[in-house]
Amino acid sequence: MATLRLEVVTPDKTVVKSEVEMVVCPGVEGEFGVLSKHISLLSALKIGVLRYRISSKDEYVFISGGFADVNNNVLTVLAESAEIACDIDTARAQNARERAEKRMAVQDDTVDAARAEAALQRAIMRLNVAVRR
Numbered sequence: 001m002a003t004l005r006l007e008v009v010t011p012d013k014t015v016v017k018s019e020v021e022m023v024v025c026p027g028v029e030g031e032f033g034v035l036s037k038h039i040s041l042l043s044a045l046k047i048g049v050l051r052y053r054i055s056s057k058d059e060y061v062f063i064s065g066g067f068a069d070v071n072n073n074v075l076t077v078l079a080e081s082a083e084i085a086c087d088i089d090t091a092r093a094q095n096a097r098e099r100a101e102k103r104m105a106v107q108d109d110t111v112d113a114a115r116a117e118a119a120l121q122r123a124i125m126r127l128n129v130a131v132r133r
Contacts, residue, residue: 002036005074006052008061008082015082016061021053023075025068034068034075041070047121049129050077060085062129064122088130097123 001021008016023034026048034041045068050061066079100120104113 004034004036004038006077007074008050008063008077008079010079010082015079015084016052016059018052018054021056023053024051025075025077026050026063027068034070037073038070038075041068043068045077045079047118047125049125049132050082058132060129060132062088062122062126064125083126083129085129085132088126090127090130093123093126093130097127 003019003021004023006016006018006020006023007014021036024031025034025043026046028044028046031048032043045063045066047064048062050063052059052061062083062085063077063079064081066077066082069076069078097120100116100123103116104120
């Protein structure tokens with residue numbers, strides 16, 4: 001099967017750098033797939049799960065937003081943060097989820113609701129990726 005190069009990069013490190021069969025990205029306008037020889041594309045990404053296939057096996061990466069750029073059979077994902085499924089600490093993610101839910105339950109001016117919602121979404125997505133190991 002034809003492949004394309006996938007590179008998932010954060011400000012700190014390269015999370016994935018591999019030849020893959022396909023990728024499904026969490027675009028801000030909805031999920032989109034990328035196959036070999038895809039036309040050039042630039043898309044904003046939302047918090048979510050990036051799925052890619054190597055040797056007919058699906059792998060998962062949590063990403064917390066960023067951009068996807070497809071050019072010359074290379075998909076580069078520039079993410080604010082990213083973690084492959086096996087690197088996610090589920091206990092830490094569960095604690096983050098509980099903290100975010102508690103913050104969202106508070107109904108006063110001391111809590112930034114948008115930040116609490118984003119923290120909750122990140123924790124939920126990290127847990128979703130971790131269970132797919």
